[in-house]
Amino acid sequence: MAERIPQYQKIYETLRRQIQENEYPVGSFLPPEPELGKKLNVSRTTVRKAVETLIRDGFVYVRRGVGTEILDFKATQPLQYITSFSETLRDQGFEVSYKGVKVKVVPSPAKVAADLKLETGARVVKIHRVALANGKPIAIMLNYLLPEVVPGIEKKVSKINSLYAFLESEYNITIDAATDYISARSASAEEAEELKIQEGSPLLMVRRITYSKGSPIERADLEIVAGRYEYSVRTMDRPSR
Amino acid sequence: MAERIPQYQKIYETLRRQIQENEYPVGSFLPPEPELGKKLNVSRTTVRKAVETLIRDGFVYVRRGVGTEILDFKATQPLQYITSFSETLRDQGFEVSYKGVKVKVVPSPAKVAADLKLETGARVVKIHRVALANGKPIAIMLNYLLPEVVPGIEKKVSKINSLYAFLESEYNITIDAATDYISARSASAEEAEELKIQEGSPLLMVRRITYSKGSPIERADLEIVAGRYEYSVRTMDRPSR
DNA sequence: AAGTGGTCTAGACCACGAA
DNA sequence: TCGTGGTCTAGACCACTTA
Numbered sequence: 001m002a003e004r005i006p007q008y009q010k011i012y013e014t015l016r017r018q019i020q021e022n023e024y025p026v027g028s029f030l031p032p033e034p035e036l037g038k039k040l041n042v043s044r045t046t047v048r049k050a051v052e053t054l055i056r057d058g059f060v061y062v063r064r065g066v067g068t069e070i071l072d073f074k075a076t077q078p079l080q081y082i083t084s085f086s087e088t089l090r091d092q093g094f095e096v097s098y099k100g101v102k103v104k105v106v107p108s109p110a111k112v113a114a115d116l117k118l119e120t121g122a123r124v125v126k127i128h129r130v131a132l133a134n135g136k137p138i139a140i141m142l143n144y145l146l147p148e149v150v151p152g153i154e155k156k157v158s159k160i161n162s163l164y165a166f167l168e169s170e171y172n173i174t175i176d177a178a179t180d181y182i183s184a185r186s187a188s189a190e191e192a193e194e195l196k197i198q199e200g201s202p203l204l205m206v207r208r209i210t211y212s213k214g215s216p217i218e219r220a221d222l223e224i225v226a227g228r229y230e231y232s233v234r235t236m237d238r239p240s241r
Numbered sequence: 242m243a244e245r246i247p248q249y250q251k252i253y254e255t256l257r258r259q260i261q262e263n264e265y266p267v268g269s270f271l272p273p274e275p276e277l278g279k280k281l282n283v284s285r286t287t288v289r290k291a292v293e294t295l296i297r298d299g300f301v302y303v304r305r306g307v308g309t310e311i312l313d314f315k316a317t318q319p320l321q322y323i324t325s326f327s328e329t330l331r332d333q334g335f336e337v338s339y340k341g342v343k344v345k346v347v348p349s350p351a352k353v354a355a356d357l358k359l360e361t362g363a364r365v366v367k368i369h370r371v372a373l374a375n376g377k378p379i380a381i382m383l384n385y386l387l388p389e390v391v392p393g394i395e396k397k398v399s400k401i402n403s404l405y406a407f408l409e410s411e412y413n414i415t416i417d418a419a420t421d422y423i424s425a426r427s428a429s430a431e432e433a434e435e436l437k438i439q440e441g442s443p444l445l446m447v448r449r450i451t452y453s454k455g456s457p458i459e460r461a462d463l464e465i466v467a468g469r470y471e472y473s474v475r476t477m478d479r480p481s482r
Numbered sequence: 483a484a485g486t487g488g489t490c491t492a493g494a495c496c497a498c499g500a501a
Numbered sequence: 502t503c504g505t506g507g508t509c510t511a512g513a514c515c516a517c518t519t520a
Contacts, residue, residue: 004497006508032486043510045286048487058418061455064487065518071455075358082476117316177299177317179475184425184443184467202425202443202467214302214312226425226443233474234420235323245516247489273505284491289506305506306499 007042008049014040015050019059019070030060030068056236080234082178082210084164085139085222086131089229094133096161100194102128103157105147112144115209115219123147127157130194137195138228142221149173149217163218164210177211182231187223195225202226248283252291255281260300260311271301271309297477321474323419323451325405326380326463327372330470335374337402341435343369344398346388353385356450356460364388368398371435378436379469383462390414390458404459405451418452423472428464436466443467 018024030036033051037044051068054060062068086096107121116124127143143163145153150171160166167173183205192199206222224231259265271277274292278285292309295301299317303309327337349357349365357365368384384404386394391412401407408414424446433440447463465472 008508034486043512045511046509049508051487058455062487063518064516065485067486069455075457080476082478117313175478177475177477179317179473182423182445182472182474183470184445186441186443200427200441202427204423204425204445211317214299214310214317216316229424231423232420233321233423233476234418235321235474236418237323237416249489275505284493286492287490290489292506303506304499305497306504308505 008046008053011040011042011047011050012053015054016057016059019054019073024070026070026072028070030070032067080232082164082175084162085141085206085220085224086162087164089131089133089138090162094138095135097132097135098129098160099132100128100130101157101160102126103154104128105154108144112219116144116146116216118146125150125153127160127163133228136228137197137225139222139224140191140194141223144219146217149212163220173212173217175210175212175217176214179209179211180233181207184226185223191223195223197225204229204231206231249287249290249294252281252283252288253294256291256295257298257300260295260314265311267311267313269311271311273308299475321476323405323416325403326382326447326461326465327403328405330372330374330379331403335379336376338373338376339370339401340373341369341371342398342401343367344395345369346395349385353460357385357387357457359387366391366394368401368404374469377469378438378466380463380465381432381435385460387458390453404461414453414458416451416453416458417455420450421474422448425467426464432464436464438466445470445472447472 015024015030024030030051031039033044033047037047040047051060051062055062059071059073060068061071083091089096104126105123106126108116108118108124110120112124113120113122118124125145125147127141127145129141130137131139131141150167156170159170164175167175185203185205186200187195187197187203189199191203192201204224204226206220206224208220208222209216210218210220256271265271271292272280274285274288278288281288292301292303296303300312300314301309302312324332330337345367346364347367348362349359351361353365354361354363359365366386366388368382368386370382371378372380372382391408397411400411405416408416426444426446427441428436428438428444430440432444433442445465445467447461447465449461449463450457451459451461
């Protein structure tokens, strides 16, 4: 079961490592593409594919007629790929756990049905949790999933740490896109109680729809205690214009 | 000054139009890549570059050994490219204007200096505005810019509608990346007064650092009236893994 | 004028999925 | 087995920057 790794990916890894280890210092230039191809024994096309990834990840800045300059990558944020909330928190060094986990199959509320392309009232799996970071409540999490893609999830729910990792390992589902809608609201009495905060405190509200193979498969509602978490996202202009 | 448009971009436009006009209905498949190349009189490589863009924009889902399927693009959100807050509002059909515009050159606060890679206290141009959507206050906007990239901005400030469009037309600066940090907070008395809302109302806070040619050139602080605006962002997994 | 990246070709072979 | 997309080659010519 040897991993099949394309050349351009290896070259990307090599160049990235060399940049990060200062073999190509910030401000210097990568060798010209034809030269790189010769040195690495690949065609220029393959080199270019690797360089495109370096651009996308913010390591280099390319100018026609000039060259490919190494950027100060420590100054730039990593690109935002899809991660679950809990993964993000763990990356930031928090110990994440959950309490009050409840799983039910319920008729879908109208808004959930619309997001998941269902008829209103079609059955969905609803997961309710309170996320704790270092033991302190940080968010109320609601996940709505299509029952047909997660059969038998009720019995496995204790295994869920990161939902996406869980979906991948238990159901072989890979997420390939997500849309987040972010707003803010004051905490209601019940929310305040559940999160152990003052009623009326600001909450960061995130509604997320996740897609697998082009179809929506999950809607998540997060109510995050503002001040304990910051949401970050990096956008880039589309390449080659 | 004829526009120079690459083949793959024209092909992308063509295919996208055909998809949107239902010449390729949702659920059907694009012709195989070699066939497309023959029909359009380009090499398969060029076809593939166009298809990559279709993937990125969420129009198609490609499976090796199967084909390229047309997705229900009306169900997916467009990818998030960099837009200014005012552009986003205008896209949503609001009439955007500003009041209380103030421009000053000030010593940079420590946090701004850090984000812009300056020494604390180095001079920056500070623009303060209140954005109105359909005449109603919707956000307090603070922009910090490097003076050397926007010389003489004080005299041009009345021309600013969308800051990014302004930077492009007046200074030939193109933004190629941005990072947003999003949180929430309760409005202070002064903020409430400026936005004509109740003190303590939730505000959506966005801190943005924009990059041009790999270097940070602007920091923006937005304090948005929650409930009047929703921030949305679409993320994708990195292609080809 | 020389050198850089940007686009494009016309092939080739491979890996995967469906029949 | 066959047809699909995934990777790769070895060129070519063009557009842009710098000198």
